[in-house]
Amino acid sequence: MxxxxxxxxxxxxxxxxxxxxxxxxxxxxxxxxxxxxxxxxxxxxxxxxxxxxxxxxxxxxxxxxxxxxxxxxxxxxxxxxxxxxxxxxxxxxxxxxxxxxxxxxxxxxxxxxxxxxxxxxxxxxxYPDFSAGSIMTLEYVSLKEGMTVEHSIEHIKKVAKDVETIYTAYVLNSYRKLVGIISLRNLLIADEKEFVKNIMTETDIISCKTLDDQEDIARKFRKYDLNTIPVVDNEGLMTGVITVDDIIDVIEEENTEDFEKMAAIEPLNDDYLNTKTFTLARKRITWLIILMVSASLTELVIGRSKEVLESVAILASFIPMLMDTGGNSGSQASTLIIRGLALDEIKFQDIFKVIFKEFKVSLIVASALSFLNFLRIYFISGVDIRIAFLVGITLFLTVVISKIIGAILPMFAQKLKLDPAIMAAPLITTIVDTTALLVYFGFAKLILNI
Incomplete structure (x- = not known):
């Protein structure tokens, strides 16, 4: 500025x-x-x-x-x-x-x-949007197997101005099939009379295909610490390369889209200030309607349990705390799982490991929260011990259930080929709220004999 x-x-x-x-x-x-x-x-x-x-x-x-x-x-x-x-x-x-x-x-x-x-x-x-073909460049350094190091360096000098990067050269055979890669560094330290085919890397070449999803390619860049990646067609013929600056743009776009989905907003196609007010409203209102309708489930549960609230009116005062804590607990779990899925640290086959880990975490967290609430309600607020116990046990179960729901929903979303980010705070909170109320009123009837 x-x-x-x-x-x-x-x-x-x-x-x-x-x-x-x-x-x-x-x-x-x-x-x-x-x-x-x-x-x-x-x-x-x-x-x-x-x-x-x-x-x-x-x-x-x-x-x-x-x-x-x-x-x-x-x-x-x-x-x-x-x-x-x-x-x-x-x-x-x-x-x-x-x-x-x-x-x-x-x-x-x-x-x-x-x-x-x-x-x-x-x-x-x-090329389809978000595919390797749509973000690759045709301007890269290619060498022939039979070229010497001396000729290769001369060739790089000639094409350097017209290509996007010269630090990695791709070795092609007479059919333009990718057979190896070689770095500029290795060329400079090699004997000038040596043939490229004798010093190139032929195995473990990390590449992608033209129709691969750009998110998968971004994971490869991160996993293998790449600066460029070659793009080949189904026959292995060299088509282009993707450079790290293009992948940075992809990561920025994907992260922005995930943030928007986690906030229950349809992704924007333009900058915030350049987007029309009506468009901003339209992008938000769809999910708000869905969440509003789904939130009516909590209204239904409360409506069917009004005799419980009428009998012990103080029970209503604890509902916001139970729902908010449950929603926050589920959101914590879902955020970590969504991140793990995005970074390819977690896969669907790990679902039972994830459930077991979140279950252990939830036991510790739920025990601390429910115990503190019991002390607060009974000793500070002076509420009947049965109600204090009811709120405590409800909070315990709500936190445990919330963390497990928050962990598994993003994993199922990915399994169904959906973006895990849609299973973020707003949707999980709505599900957890209904669950918390069902547990709360169920135990109220049992403990208070209503």
């Missing part, structure tokens, strides 16, 4: 047409800071600043801009400027741009790309 004085200074340079001094300032600025500056300026001034940048810097700055500003720039610059911008762009960045732009902007982008790139773009856009 730029200070107001800095923005005023830049605006003065522009109004005075002092472009030489402004260009000198921009030359010494970091590309991220330049993109931040452009987003702070009005459209006309932002376009002037963008055009003052050297061509190479302009390309890098462009892809750091928010998509709204990218759209404004594409709409305003000439076809010639657009052609250079797209020609120097990495292919995966260009595909991301096209996927997020309105039709008029996409038309201008497509118009200013060569036929080969247009064909590749159409191929990419046909």
């Amino acid at each position: 730029f200070k107001t004085d800095d923005i005023v200074k830049i605006m003065n340079f522009i109004s005075e047409k002092n472009f030489s001094d402004l260009k000198a300032i921009l030359k010494d600025m970091n590309i991220v800071h330049i993109s931040d500056l452009i987003e702070e300026l009005p459209t006309v001034e932002a376009l002037i600043v963008f055009r003052l940048l050297s061509k190479d810097i302009a390309v890098d700055v462009f892809y750091y801009l928010d998509k709204d500003y990218q759209q404004k720039i594409i709409e305003k610059i000439t076809d010639e400027e657009t052609q250079y911008l797209l020609k120097e762009s990495h292919f995966d960045d260009m595909v991301d741009l096209i996927e997020e732009m309105p039709a008029a902007v996409v038309k201008k982008v497509i118009k200013n790309t060569d036929e080969n790139r247009r064909n590749m773009i159409n191929k990419f856009l046909n």
Whole structure:
């Protein structure tokens, strides 16, 4: 975020047409800071600043801009400027741009790309959303088995400007099948006359297929500490690579989506401030209606037990505490299990281990909470010992049941090919509330002889 004085200074340079001094300032600025500056300026001034940048810097700055500003720039610059911008762009960045732009902007982008790139773009856009094919790049270093180390290094120097990463090279046979990988480091320390096929890694190559889900790929990056991963088709032919910066974007998107689902909100397609009020309301209201209707179960349980409440009115005062504690207990368990599933630390076959562990945890937690509540209700509030015991035993069972429910529901959701995040706090709380009331009124009738 730029200070107001800095923005005023830049605006003065522009109004005075002092472009030489402004260009000198921009030359010494970091590309991220330049993109931040452009987003702070009005459209006309932002376009002037963008055009003052050297061509190479302009390309890098462009892809750091928010998509709204990218759209404004594409709409305003000439076809010639657009052609250079797209020609120097990495292919995966260009595909991301096209996927997020309105039709008029996409038309201008497509118009200013060569036929080969247009064909590749159409191929990419046909890959399913959230698949490896949709996020991979075609710009990677490939070597042939029969190349020497000397020739390989010369080849890398030639293509370095056009590829996204040079630190890992992929060795292909004459049919473009992936047969090995080799790092730039190993190439540099190897004998120049040595053949690539003799020093490449041929076994344990971690790869993915074009239709693999991007979440599964993110897990591979984390598990094997990768910087890139090769993408192959069903025949093992090299198709592209996915780089760590693309996976970071995937992780951010998936985490955001999980947070939204855990809060019972349909995932947003845009930033919060750029999303219309009606859209925000629509994204929330569906789940609120579902939860409201499901919460009527607690109303039904209370309605059928009104004779218990009428007989011992003080019982009603403990209902909020029982329901809240049960909901919190279930939410704690579900949060840990959802995280474990997301990180691939827990699988469905571990369900009995999870139940047993949560059962042991719940016994400790439930014993402490119920004992403290018994002391509070009986000795401090001076309530009848039978009611204190009733609340204590209900709280104990509620916590135990809540933690087990909170643990197993996300696991069943994943087994049914649903996102475990939907089984988070709001839904679990609704289920636990009903369970707590059934236990409470059931024991009330038994202990108080109502």
